[in-house]
Amino acid sequence: MQTPASPTSFAVPSGFRFGAVAAGIKYRDRLDLAMAEAPAGAAAAVLFTTNRVKAAPLLVGARNFKKSRGTLRALIVNSGNANCATGKRGMRDCADTCARAAKLLACGEHQVLPSSTGVIGVALPAGRIMAALPQLVASLSSSSAGAHDFARAIMTTDTRPKMAGACSGRGANSVTLLGVAKGAGMIHPQMATMLAYIFTDIAARPERLNTLLAEACSESFNCISVDGDTSTNDTLALLASGASGVLLKGPAEREFRRALKDVCSSLAQQIVGDGEGIQHVVRLRIERSRSEREARRVAACIATSLLVKTAWAGADPNWGRILAAIGRSGIEADAAKIDIWFGAQQVCRRGEACSFDEKTAHRYMSQPVYEIRVSLGAGRASAWLLTNDLTAEYVRINADYRS
Amino acid sequence: MQTPASPTSFAVPSGFRFGAVAAGIKYRDRLDLAMAEAPAGAAAAVLFTTNRVKAAPLLVGARNFKKSRGTLRALIVNSGNANCATGKRGMRDCADTCARAAKLLACGEHQVLPSSTGVIGVALPAGRIMAALPQLVASLSSSSAGAHDFARAIMTTDTRPKMAGACSGRGANSVTLLGVAKGAGMIHPQMATMLAYIFTDIAARPERLNTLLAEACSESFNCISVDGDTSTNDTLALLASGASGVLLKGPAEREFRRALKDVCSSLAQQIVGDGEGIQHVVRLRIERSRSEREARRVAACIATSLLVKTAWAGADPNWGRILAAIGRSGIEADAAKIDIWFGAQQVCRRGEACSFDEKTAHRYMSQPVYEIRVSLGAGRASAWLLTNDLTAEYVRINADYRS
Numbered sequence: 026m027q028t029p030a031s032p033t034s035f036a037v038p039s040g041f042r043f044g045a046v047a048a049g050i051k052y053r054d055r056l057d058l059a060m061a062e063a064p065a066g067a068a069a070a071v072l073f074t075t076n077r078v079k080a081a082p083l084l085v086g087a088r089n090f091k092k093s094r095g096t097l098r099a100l101i102v103n104s105g106n107a108n109c110a111t112g113k114r115g116m117r118d119c120a121d122t123c124a125r126a127a128k129l130l131a132c133g134e135h136q137v138l139p140s141s142t143g144v145i146g147v148a149l150p151a152g153r154i155m156a157a158l159p160q161l162v163a164s165l166s167s168s169s170a171g172a173h174d175f176a177r178a179i180m181t182t183d184t185r186p187k188m189a190g191a192c193s194g195r196g197a198n199s200v201t202l203l204g205v206a207k208g209a210g211m212i213h214p215q216m217a218t219m220l221a222y223i224f225t226d227i228a229a230r231p232e233r234l235n236t237l238l239a240e241a242c243s244e245s246f247n248c249i250s251v252d253g254d255t256s257t258n259d260t261l262a263l264l265a266s267g268a269s270g271v272l273l274k275g276p277a278e279r280e281f282r283r284a285l286k287d288v289c290s291s292l293a294q295q296i297v298g299d300g301e302g303i304q305h306v307v308r309l310r311i312e313r314s315r316s317e318r319e320a321r322r323v324a325a326c327i328a329t330s331l332l333v334k335t336a337w338a339g340a341d342p343n344w345g346r347i348l349a350a351i352g353r354s355g356i357e358a359d360a361a362k363i364d365i366w367f368g369a370q371q372v373c374r375r376g377e378a379c380s381f382d383e384k385t386a387h388r389y390m391s392q393p394v395y396e397i398r399v400s401l402g403a404g405r406a407s408a409w410l411l412t413n414d415l416t417a418e419y420v421r422i423n424a425d426y427r428s
Numbered sequence: 429m430q431t432p433a434s435p436t437s438f439a440v441p442s443g444f445r446f447g448a449v450a451a452g453i454k455y456r457d458r459l460d461l462a463m464a465e466a467p468a469g470a471a472a473a474v475l476f477t478t479n480r481v482k483a484a485p486l487l488v489g490a491r492n493f494k495k496s497r498g499t500l501r502a503l504i505v506n507s508g509n510a511n512c513a514t515g516k517r518g519m520r521d522c523a524d525t526c527a528r529a530a531k532l533l534a535c536g537e538h539q540v541l542p543s544s545t546g547v548i549g550v551a552l553p554a555g556r557i558m559a560a561l562p563q564l565v566a567s568l569s570s571s572s573a574g575a576h577d578f579a580r581a582i583m584t585t586d587t588r589p590k591m592a593g594a595c596s597g598r599g600a601n602s603v604t605l606l607g608v609a610k611g612a613g614m615i616h617p618q619m620a621t622m623l624a625y626i627f628t629d630i631a632a633r634p635e636r637l638n639t640l641l642a643e644a645c646s647e648s649f650n651c652i653s654v655d656g657d658t659s660t661n662d663t664l665a666l667l668a669s670g671a672s673g674v675l676l677k678g679p680a681e682r683e684f685r686r687a688l689k690d691v692c693s694s695l696a697q698q699i700v701g702d703g704e705g706i707q708h709v710v711r712l713r714i715e716r717s718r719s720e721r722e723a724r725r726v727a728a729c730i731a732t733s734l735l736v737k738t739a740w741a742g743a744d745p746n747w748g749r750i751l752a753a754i755g756r757s758g759i760e761a762d763a764a765k766i767d768i769w770f771g772a773q774q775v776c777r778r779g780e781a782c783s784f785d786e787k788t789a790h791r792y793m794s795q796p797v798y799e800i801r802v803s804l805g806a807g808r809a810s811a812w813l814l815t816n817d818l819t820a821e822y823v824r825i826n827a828d829y830r831s
Contacts, residue, residue: 145748
C-alpha cells in the first residue's frame with residue numbers, strides 16, 4: 026500500500042519510448058490508448074490469463090508473439106473496452122489495429138502485442154483507434170512523462186496509476202527496470218494481474234526472460250486476490266531492449282532477478298491497495314501446512330469468503346468466520362490444531378477462543394494495512410496472500426459499472 | 429420466493445409438540461430457545477454440515493444420535509450463539525443442556541438432538557439456557573401457534589420465519605408434513621441450509637428416512653447458494669412420529685417422497701428469498717454440459733462471482749461477467765459454444781454478443797425472481813441453482829454483525 030513515488034522519479038530504461046492519446050473509446054477527454062515502443066526491438070516474455078474465455082487481443086497476441094520468436098517492437102493497449110466475446114469481428118479489429126500500428130512503426134505486425142481492458146461483449150470502436158494511431162505514434166517519447174501517460178491511459182476503475190522502478194548493478198553494469206500495471210477488479214491468483222508490463226534495458230534471450238518472469242509472477246501477481254474473479258484479458262509482459270549492454274548472466278542475473286521480483290511485488294501491492302472500494306489491505310499468512318498447495322488453498326478460501334471480507338470492512342475481529350472458511354476449504358484440517366493471530370495478538374488457540382482485548386484488535390484492524398496469521402499445526406509449509414476487505418462501495422462500483 | 433402462508437395455515441403432524449421461550453441468550457425479549465418434542469418418540473434421520481470445523485452441538489448431537497439408534501424424543505435449538513470453537517466447555521455446556529432437558533422430559537439424554545446458531549467463538553450462556561428449560565418444556569403444545577413460535581425462535585438475521593406444509597395420501601392414509609428452517613447467511617451447497625427440521629406423522633424406519641432425506645436434500649438445500657460460505661452448524665433433520673399409522677411403503681411412500689421434496693424445496697426457496705440484503709432471486713439453469721457435476725461446478729462459479737452478483741444487484745445485463753465466470757470455473761469450456769439467455773431473450777450466442785434489447789433485459793432483471801439459462805453446447809447433462817444478488821445492504825449487515 027506504499028504510495029507510488031511521483032511520476033518523474035521513475036527512470037525510463039534506455040531503448041524505450043512511451044505515448045498515449047485520448048481516442049474516445051468509452052469516455053471523452055481521457056487518455057485511453059497507449060503505446061510502448063522499443064525502436065531497436067526488445068526480447069520479450071509474455072504470460073496470458075488462465076481463463077478459458079480469452080479476449081481477442083490475447084488470441085491475436087499469442088499468435089503474433091509466436092511468429093515474432095520472442096522479439097517485440099511495440100505494445101498497444103486500450104482501456105474502456107475488453108474486446109472480449111466479440112467474435113470474428115473482434116479478432117479482425119484487433120489484427121487490423123496491429124497491422125496499422127506496424128505500418129506506422131515500419132515493423133512486422135506480429136511484432137506488435139495488443140492488450141485491451143474494459144467491458145466484455147461490446148464491439149471495439151476500431152475506427153476511433155485507427156484514426157488515433159498516427160497521433161499516438163507521434164506522441165512517443167523516452168521521457169518519464171511519456172511513461173506516466175502510458176500508465177494513466179491503461180487505467181479502468183483504478184483511482185491512480187501504478188508504476189514501480191528498480192535498478193540493479195552499478196556503474197557500467199547498471200540496469201534499469203520500469204513496471205506499469207492496472208487493477209482493480211477481476212483480481213485473483215491464476216495470473217492475477219489485469220495488465221502489467223515490465224521494461225528493462227538488460228540484454229537477454231526470450232527463453233530466459235520467460236523463466237524469470239514466471240518465477241517473479243508466482244511470488245507476486247499470483248499471491249494477490251481482490252474479488253476472486255479471474256479476467257479474460259490478463260496479460261503480463263517483460264520486454265528487454267538490451268540497450269544497457271549488460272548481459273543477463275552471473276552476478277548481473279542474480280541482481281536482476283531480485284530487482285524484477287521487487288518491481289512485480291510493488292505493482293501487485295499497488296493493485297491490491299487500489300482494489301475497488303477497499304479500506305484495508307490484509308496480508309494473510311498461512312503457516313504449518315502440510316504443503317504449500319494446501320496453504321495457498323486455505324488462503325484463497327479465506328480471501329474469497331464474503332463473511333470474512335465484510336467483517337474486515339467493519340474492522341470486526343470475528344475470527345470465527347476465518348475458522349469456518351478454513352473448515353470448508355477442502356483440506357484435511359484438524360480444527361483442534363488451528364491458531365489465529367491478528368498482528369501480535371492471538372485470538373484463537375487450538376481451535377478455541379482465547380482471551381484477547383477486542384478494542385486493541387479492532388484498532389489493529391482499523392489500520393490501512395495489517396497482517397493475519399493462521400497456523401494449521403499440520404506441517405512445515407507456508408504461503409501468503411495479499412488481499413482486502415469487501416465494502417458497500419465495491420458493490421456500488423460494480424452494480425453500476427456500465428451506467 | 430413465494431410468501432409463506434400465515435402460521436395458522438400449517439397443520440401440525442400428530443405426535444409432536446412445539447414450544448419456545450426468550451432465554452436472553454443474546455437479545456432481550458425475543459424468542460431464542462426452541463423445543464420440538466415427540467412424546468411417544470420419533471424415528472429420525474439427520475444430516476450435518478460438511479464443514480471440517482463443527483460446532484459442539486453437532487459433535488454432541490452426532491454422538492447422541494448414534495446411541496439413540498435413530499429414535500429421538502426432542503430437538504432443542506438456540507439462536508444468538510453457535511457454540512462453535514468453544515472447546516471442552518462448549519461440549520460440556522451442550523451435553524449438560526441435553527441431560528437437563530432429558531430429565532424434564534423423562535427420557536434418555538441421547539434422545540435429545542441439540543442445535544445452535546449465531547456467532548462463532550463466544551461461550552454459550554449455558555446458565556440462562558438451563559434456567560429457561562422448565563419454562564420451555566411447560567410451553568410445549570401441539571398447536572400451530574407453538575410451531576410458529578419454534579420457527580421464530582430459531583431465526584438469526586432472517587427477516588421472517590420459514591415454514592412449509594404438505595399432505596400426502598387421503599382419508600385414513602393421509603400423512604402430514606411440516607418443515608421449519610432458518611437462513612440467511614453461510615448458505616452454499618454441501619448441505620446448504622443452516623438449520624431445517626421436517627416433522628411428519630408417517631411410520632418409518634430411520635434407515636429409510638435417511639435415504640429419502642438425502643435424496644430430497646440433494647434436489648433442494650444442495651441447490652441453493654446465498655454467499656458461498658458453508659456453516660459450521662448446518663443441521664437437517666427429519667422426524668417421523670408414526671402417529672398417523674400410515675406405513676412408509678408402496679403408494680404411500682411414493683406420495684410421501686414427493687411431499688418431502690416439496691417441503692424441502694419450499695424451505696430452500698424461502699432461505700434464498702430471505703438471503704441477507706437481497707433484492708433478486710435468480711434461478712440459474714446450466715444446460716448441455718458434459719456431466720451434472722460440471723454443470724453444478726459452473727453454476728457454483730457463476731453464483732459466487734462477486735462481479736456477477738453485483739451486476740444482478742444493479743439489474744445490469746452484463747452477461748460478459750457470466751462468460752468470464754464460466755471461463756475460470758475449471759471445466760473444459762469452449763467459449764465459442766456458449767449461449768446465454770436472460771429469460772426468453774438470448775444475450776450471447778456462440779460466445780459472442782447477439783443483439784438484444786437492453787431495456788427489456790434491464791426490466792426483466794428488475795423483477796424479484798427471474799431465470800438465467802446457460803448452454804455449454806458440450807453434452808446432455810444439466811443442473812440448476814437458486815441464488816441471489818449481492819447488495820450494499822449485505823455488506824452493511826455483515827460488516828456490523830456483532831455490534
